[in-house]
Amino acid sequence: xxxxxxxxxSRLESPVHALDPRAKSIALFAIIIACVTTPPTVWWPxxxxxxxxxxxxxxxxxxxxxxxxxxxxxxxxxVIVAVFVxxxxxxxxxxxxxxxxxxxxxxxxLWNVAVKALISVSCLILLSSTTQFADLMHGFERxxxxxxxxTVSAFMYRxxxxxxxxxxxxxxxxxxxxxxxxxxxxxxxxxxxxxxxxLRSQERAERVYQAMAARGFDGTFPRWTEIHMRAADYxxxxxxxxxxxxxxxxxxxx
Amino acid sequence: xDVIPISPETVIRVTNLGYTYPDGxxxxxxxxxxxxxxxxxxxxxxxGAGKSTLALHFNGILTATEGxxxxxxxxxxxxxxxxxxxxxxxxxxDPDDQLFSPTVREDxxxxxxxxxLSPEQVDHSVSRALHWVGMDGAEKRSPHHMSFGEKKRISxxxxxxMDPAILVLDEPVANLDPxxxxxxxxxxxxxxxxxxxxxxxxxxxxxxxDRVVLMDRGKVVADGRPAATLSDVGMxxxxxxx
Numbered sequence: 253x254x255x256x257x258x259x260x261x262s263r264l265e266s267p268v269h270a271l272d273p274r275a276k277s278i279a280l281f282a283i284i285i286a287c288v289t290t291p292p293t294v295w296w297p298x299x300x301x302x303x304x305x306x307x308x309x310x311x312x313x314x315x316x317x318x319x320x321x322x323x324x325x326x327x328x329x330x331v332i333v334a335v336f337v338x339x340x341x342x343x344x345x346x347x348x349x350x351x352x353x354x355x356x357x358x359x360x361x362l363w364n365v366a367v368k369a370l371i372s373v374s375c376l377i378l379l380s381s382t383t384q385f386a387d388l389m390h391g392f393e394r395x396x397x398x399x400x401x402x403t404v405s406a407f408m409y410r411x412x413x414x415x416x417x418x419x420x421x422x423x424x425x426x427x428x429x430x431x432x433x434x435x436x437x438x439x440x441x442x443x444x445x446x447x448x449x450x451l452r453s454q455e456r457a458e459r460v461y462q463a464m465a466a467r468g469f470d471g472t473f474p475r476w477t478e479i480h481m482r483a484a485d486y487x488x489x490x491x492x493x494x495x496x497x498x499x500x501x502x503x504x505x506x
Numbered sequence: 507x508d509v510i511p512i513s514p515e516t517v518i519r520v521t522n523l524g525y526t527y528p529d530g531x532x533x534x535x536x537x538x539x540x541x542x543x544x545x546x547x548x549x550x551x552x553x554g555a556g557k558s559t560l561a562l563h564f565n566g567i568l569t570a571t572e573g574x575x576x577x578x579x580x581x582x583x584x585x586x587x588x589x590x591x592x593x594x595x596x597x598x599x600d601p602d603d604q605l606f607s608p609t610v611r612e613d614x615x616x617x618x619x620x621x622x623l624s625p626e627q628v629d630h631s632v633s634r635a636l637h638w639v640g641m642d643g644a645e646k647r648s649p650h651h652m653s654f655g656e657k658k659r660i661s662x663x664x665x666x667x668m669d670p671a672i673l674v675l676d677e678p679v680a681n682l683d684p685x686x687x688x689x690x691x692x693x694x695x696x697x698x699x700x701x702x703x704x705x706x707x708x709x710x711x712x713x714x715x716d717r718v719v720l721m722d723r724g725k726v727v728a729d730g731r732p733a734a735t736l737s738d739v740g741m742x743x744x745x746x747x748x
Contacts, residue, residue, distance in 0.1 A: 386612065409608065413650050460603050460604075463598045466591060466598075467664065
């Protein structure tokens, strides 16, 4: 079984892939922070943020189709908000849409959620799709993200596949004995499966730790690949961060 | 019993070792064992005989609560752990327990980096170990996407990279297909470390080992040359090996 959905395109070659993971992290998080703090009543700063995202996406050589499908993850959240729009009463005129009506305030909430979620998620997709996971964690470490976080993430990345495989095998063994999850009482079976998956993961963790200890692991991850900030990385960080901050601050004077 | 003095030829000495798991299962009792330099020893026995538990004592994953284990002239305890783990390499049965990094290179470099070698030495150890297991140039691949046989060889490389004088292998050929089994056995046989192989594969013990230690219910029940030990059908049957 192949699972490489997390960083499938991270080994492509493009100007964005070549950037230092720290440069990408700082710049993209700058866009996210500027974006989520911008009031939804002005639209043009979002055009700036989205424009930057599009430029980076274009330079990254990632297939558009892939980016768009990955962005679908935010859809459920937007739909949930959209469902409640007719019930929101707020400032501004009311628009009658036959069986229900929406207010300008309600639509503003929807716009706010949708635009911020889409821009933020596309930043994260760009970051994770243009950086190999190990480099990304290394970059985070160098940016003083707590080691606990990076270590746990690195293990999650490595073992999520094994847990998926394990769950898949359990599911097959269950289905081959004619299980159809239709009846309510069968939820018990699913409960058992989750519990045993948890136990297996726990035992696995124990054995992995033993194998690591056997090779002299004392709690700190050794590193020997180095990442380097070059001129291009600084230029990228400064340009993107400055544009994002400028966009955000300009709102204050309008 | 008589205490045999540890000689330069003896690399492992296990004296009256006993171990009880936290849940009360008695896994080892009164185990005595001497391993000499350059020997290849098969530790055999049925499931639950205590073979793997014994293997975990050789480099201090479990430390003796009764009796003691000595490696070279070091007692295996907290104080000597680092040195003991430099001497004894342990290859686990399931490669997925052994391999945890996004790339092969990082996995193989893990031990040498823990030994605080310089970057050049680490690079050298990695390519040498990969060469030994016939996986030259696999540095950038992801272990998860490899076949079981390849993973098995990478697991061996992660331990060989530390250049251990004693190699402990837990079920090295279990689940391998015939060709994978054969290449893996050839690989093991040309390594010149002292080898302890935990297995219930009679064929392998015959082909590869100078000595067979038979265990059952936490005890050593026989210890001798494979030709003698493995031809005693009555005993093999009694201890669940045939």
